[in-house]
Amino acid sequence: MEKIYSRPIGLKKSINGYCPGCLHSAAGKLIMSVLEEFDLLERCTQVDGVGCSANNHTSMDVDSIGSPHGRPCAVASAVKRISPETVVYTYQGDGDLASIGLAETMMAANRGDNITVFFINNANYGMTGGQMAPTTLMDMKTSTTPYGRHAQEHGYPMHMCEVLNALTAPSYIARVTCIDAANVRKARAAVKEAFQHQLDGKGFSFVEFVSNCPTNWGLSPIESLKFIKEKMLPEYPLGEFRNR
Amino acid sequence: MEKIYSRPIGLKKSINGYCPGCLHSAAGKLIMSVLEEFDLLERCTQVDGVGCSANNHTSMDVDSIGSPHGRPCAVASAVKRISPETVVYTYQGDGDLASIGLAETMMAANRGDNITVFFINNANYGMTGGQMAPTTLMDMKTSTTPYGRHAQEHGYPMHMCEVLNALTAPSYIARVTCIDAANVRKARAAVKEAFQHQLDGKGFSFVEFVSNCPTNWGLSPIESLKFIKEKMLPEYPLGEFRNR
Amino acid sequence: MENSILIGGFGGQGVMIFGQLLCYTAAETTDKYVTYFPSYSMEKRGGTANCYVTISDEPIGAPKAEMTDYVVALNSLAMNKFVNNVYSGGTMFINSSVCTEKPDRTDITFVEVPASDVAREIGDSRVTNLCMIGAFIAYTDILPPEKVLATAFKKLGAKHPEFNALNEAAFKRGMEIGKAAKAKK
Amino acid sequence: MENSILIGGFGGQGVMIFGQLLCYTAAETTDKYVTYFPSYSMEKRGGTANCYVTISDEPIGAPKAEMTDYVVALNSLAMNKFVNNVYSGGTMFINSSVCTEKPDRTDITFVEVPASDVAREIGDSRVTNLCMIGAFIAYTDILPPEKVLATAFKKLGAKHPEFNALNEAAFKRGMEIGKAAKAKK
Amino acid sequence: MPKIEIESEYCKSCLFCVEACPKKVIGTTSAVNSKGYQYAVAINPDACVGCAICATVCPDAAIEVYK
Amino acid sequence: MPKIEIESEYCKSCLFCVEACPKKVIGTTSAVNSKGYQYAVAINPDACVGCAICATVCPDAAIEVYK
Amino acid sequence: MEKVFMKGNEAIAEAAIRAGCRFFAGYPITPQNEIPEYMSRRMPQPDVRGIYLQGESETASAAMLYGAGATGIRAMTSSSSCGIALMSEVIAWMAGACLPVVICNMARGGPGIGSIQPSQQDYFMATKASGNGGFRMLVFAPSTIQEAVDMMYRAFDLAQKYMNPVYILSDGFTGAMMEPVVLPEMRSEEFLAAERKKNEAWAATGRKGAARSHQIGAGQRPGFPRAPLEQKNKADWEMYESWKVNEVEYENYKIEDAELIITSYGVSARIARSAVDMLRKEGYKVGMIRPIKVHPFPEIAYEQLDYNKLRGILSVEMSIPPLFYYDVEAVVRKRTPIATCLRSGGEIIERSAIIEAAKKLYGDK
């Protein structure tokens, strides 16, 4: 009998620190799986943002740099320029990438630094207890929008793929989700494509995962998938925004 | 005999600190002139970035806040929310607004804060001696791109109007220049429109001035206008990007 | 008189509510000094969650007591981790439904409360903690049971009045278990 | 021996070049200690620009001397601002083309150099500073004139060899003026 | 015959696999792992067709599939 | 008759007005202001038509126009 | 007044509001999240009508606070350790611009991200250098929630009085724990309006007919004409010196006959105090000096000791390397031995360790 689906070898042999049903785990799993397929586990560096992604370094067995909150892209740009033979990627939440780190993200993209950026959009600050993020949906209640997110006061959800698409340099931009098997497969293909861009020296590649935060959304894992499908995806349409 | 063109009363009765032919002066003059027309000189607050704009507070006779480098939009957002009856606007260079302050600029825009932002794009860091800015043109030599700006190393010029146009909240976005009388008149109209948006409570309004830096460009004032026309404008097309 | 209590379990088991119900009751119905100190692991769910409660006649210096008079363990992880935090002569309450091997310490008393089983019988695993509180209060007499229950109604019933009956049932069953244990001592 | 010199003028008048030519010459052709300290106002153009030069046989403590042996003023603003920075007995060189009213201090010597006029005659206002240097060197004998001129050729002529002739002409005219003044003293 | 293996210590009981399996192979029992999670088990292993949907959706990579 | 007034102390000699004036009204002389700038002057005032182009382009608001 | 059982962070937030805080900007960071969260709920309420604004970062939040300060409204931010570090530049600007704002640091382990557990490793950052340029602030160090609440209330008045940021150096322990607390009275709308009115003499919210336009900026005193920076530095220095006379605050606890002094501040002092009590019960003549403000440092408290009588001083803090210790050492001037009892990195100091260290220093008894 042949093993047709295995746990990626880049994952440590222990339970990780993410909550049950958190799709952070799913994204990490795909990244490890693609690195394994490309035989890059031994020549990659992961740059983690601050957020629930801080769990990564306890579960992923690759070289990694825990970066100051919001600064992974700046850190990764330096690492890649110094060590071009290393595959360098960041792993960041929406607070990290789209709020405190927005300038670093956009400027690395604008410089066309040859790095890959994974963006976990769960519409809140998961790690710190579910505060409003730039990506929080309209009317969504969070611990700092107790009365809901309202346009007048808080503006609108931030669409990072679309914003990055306004820049010249990025070479690959895609938005995916892991809510079901079909989407997981598409997400994996996007991760692969992104790394391929880096291997080909094409510059900045970016994959946004429309994700969940069952804990802070106050939903069961299954309910949270439904929420993604019904609420998140209409706001954050999936697809490839750029592939050159 | 009637005076048909006067020095705006918002300008102090002394020479300002800008270099000869610097269009910073032109932008400031237009802003003062529109504030005078709208009778807002007594109820406005100007938030200055750090850059050559630091000259403003010595020449403009309105309430003003000198803001930490890059943070005018955050400062202005707070001021406007606390004091909605005040017309609040920022005045920022490209280093200030599009580099160190990129996150603050974009997030104020994304929140739709009811402020007006004037952006002086002179393709370098004027105040500090002409270093590369995000807006520096391709192949342009600056004091930190001694061999020219090259895509591979430095990426591409940043188009702030276009980037902001990828956000939902902003209500007015325009790019103007002051290289000749016709353009000065259009620029003034844009300044007026921007303030009108704020007076109407429509949210974030943004006017980019394609400007010059004769000193650091190493050109005479007249040559610098030619450079804008021939090199800057093809990269930074003028026009209204949004007006709702 | 100072009573210090350490409550430990998994996140989601109602550890914090346990501690807070004691504290609110003490703070709002007595003149005692009361402190509450929560301590989470990084993970929000699945991780460990503990809290420290001190109820005292005098100002409280160390709200996170190294050694406490009582430890309440809602799972075996907490039981094993905190068994040495009980003062000699103190008491450890264990959720015996899930804590199978009792640690061997002979200088403290163990009160076994099959709280998870009770909750399952009552029909909602979320009332495990109320059962433990019932047992704890009945055994220790630290606070009047009716006051604690009233606090539970006030704090937990406000949002979910439908839980009041379940909570009360669990609390009462816990009290019985606590009383029985006390009688034995 | 320590010689301290303060050069002042508008940005764009070649103040910094004046100072640097002295310094490079001293540093590269003598064993002396040399320091150069520039001081700009905020504006890049049109603002004031000054620099301090010290050439000494011993290590230099204060590269920005409060009082100097010599002040060179390329405009009247600098002249009036710095006239009191000259040690009693010291010398002030003024660009007499633009400095009309000489300040009244009798304990120092004024050397008037119509440098802007000379430059205009030579055909380029940018050589004003070279004329001043010529006068300064001829009057003070601080450095050998041919070395200073060689430095000018090396530093300024590298990018713009077409200026060498103009610079030399200005320098020489300045020297004549300086020599004449020296003869008078 | 296709089969799945669930590493109970990695499972967090999110139930994604339970929901996703087209053959209703997976469920939970009262058993919990060391972290207190009621882990998933192949309660109906014979129905498994080895489609790997469960493993694909399992965020925690707790499932391996054999065919 | 239209005329312009240039406040010499505000002028930085950028020459924008000189370049822009359709009637070649403006030029410079050897005179400098207190900042050392060779300020602009109406050297040919009678030609002025009061179009205010010079004032419009003067970044330093040194020109006022009467008509 | 009524006692309420509250979480430290929430009590602090409510105290700020009662003191008249009507603007809060902040960015999430554990262990102070309940402060912004509380503010986001509370500010819009009809009895407050204040503004909660979530910054896109600590830098932006501080800049928002800077803007708020420039309007003359009572305003604050809070964060924790690395988040406060990220505010350094703007804090220096606020001090440079003489803005009456309040900054609250619910400190955690460090350096950098450190740990989310409570710590006192920011002592130097708070008392010596929260940014560039050598400015200083009044730094309160609450030992209990009640004290935190009272300090927060006073902080706004002091910020206004001195036209300088006031700093609350608390910690994640005090923020996360709960305790009964008496909340201060809500400042009246009239009072706040009057204060705001006063500030119109310099606030940059539109000139409104003022003789001079108001310009706020680092290096300028609000409402005063521009002057050389050195002049402002000097005026600031004079103010700091005046604090040494007027703003020193500390507590002596059982020191009269003490042969051993435990000295500590903030949450450590709370624990140390109970160690003093227990040591006293065992017959040790132990007392405590507790700076209530850690800047200005209460040198006088240590000067007044009778060093002939002392066996030593035990300096207790949750920081390794010790930091508070250096200020103690500087004032004690080797007149008696100083020992330390330390924890760090988020570990909470144990009373038993303090007792042990005290006994050791006390010597044979």
Place this chain on the structure above:
Amino acid sequence: MEKVFMKGNEAIAEAAIRAGCRFFAGYPITPQNEIPEYMSRRMPQPDVRGIYLQGESETASAAMLYGAGATGIRAMTSSSSCGIALMSEVIAWMAGACLPVVICNMARGGPGIGSIQPSQQDYFMATKASGNGGFRMLVFAPSTIQEAVDMMYRAFDLAQKYMNPVYILSDGFTGAMMEPVVLPEMRSEEFLAAERKKNEAWAATGRKGAARSHQIGAGQRPGFPRAPLEQKNKADWEMYESWKVNEVEYENYKIEDAELIITSYGVSARIARSAVDMLRKEGYKVGMIRPIKVHPFPEIAYEQLDYNKLRGILSVEMSIPPLFYYDVEAVVRKRTPIATCLRSGGEIIERSAIIEAAKKLYGDK
């Protein structure tokens, strides 16, 4: 070696490159712009082949440096005062992650934006708290361009030796002035390759068959397994204590028979030295103690003084309020009077003022 007449900033940049610096990230700020500008020209040259990267801010530049540090390459950043303040959080991270980087502060007036003129108002920020968490760094304070160059050269070795950021606290004066300087030898490619190779034991540039993946992060020692934060804090403390033995550097100038000691550091000390010379010429028995590193503070220099002989100490710095003074005061322990001679806000201290203050303190002669 040949003397060249160079601008301080450029000499510093060249010295860094000769010491093996192969990565520079920075953001423009006066008065240190010639450093990044020089780096942008020099790094791409064939004898260097290093990387110049302009950050989008000081925060980003510091983060880039953090990333560079994590690769084991020799790397630095430079900035000035408020720019350095903006790096605080990341500097704390670099200390937390034990990265061997070099940070250069060409200080200017403060607080906040202050002035672009030289100043020494960042003394506390540099020596006591460049961020959160109580970490410390070796802090060099060059007095001349030559010294700045030599220190810069040594800084990289020391950063590597201690696996801790090293800080150069210079100022806009030293950066902007020009002086003849002897540049150190260019470190060989072989030496640098060997150093880089050593760092592969912990660098995070791809696992390459290592037994354990390498993880860099604040709170972790590179190459070591994860341990509790407190343990790391303790190890850091031990390192800091070891510096007090091994890294103290200061200069005594004409102190043998001195009855008055002038003490000063950095650019002020340069000016003070010439004041000493002039005072000596007038017959005053004056000497100078000059810390060469300002952290660890050279306490021993002041301990070795014969206080019976002294009329006093004059502490000279370009900072109001005085900061360096406090370290002097702490070690002098009231054994002799201390006076200050200060300027601030970008004003440069005058030799005449030092002389005057010294004479006053010296008393009748």
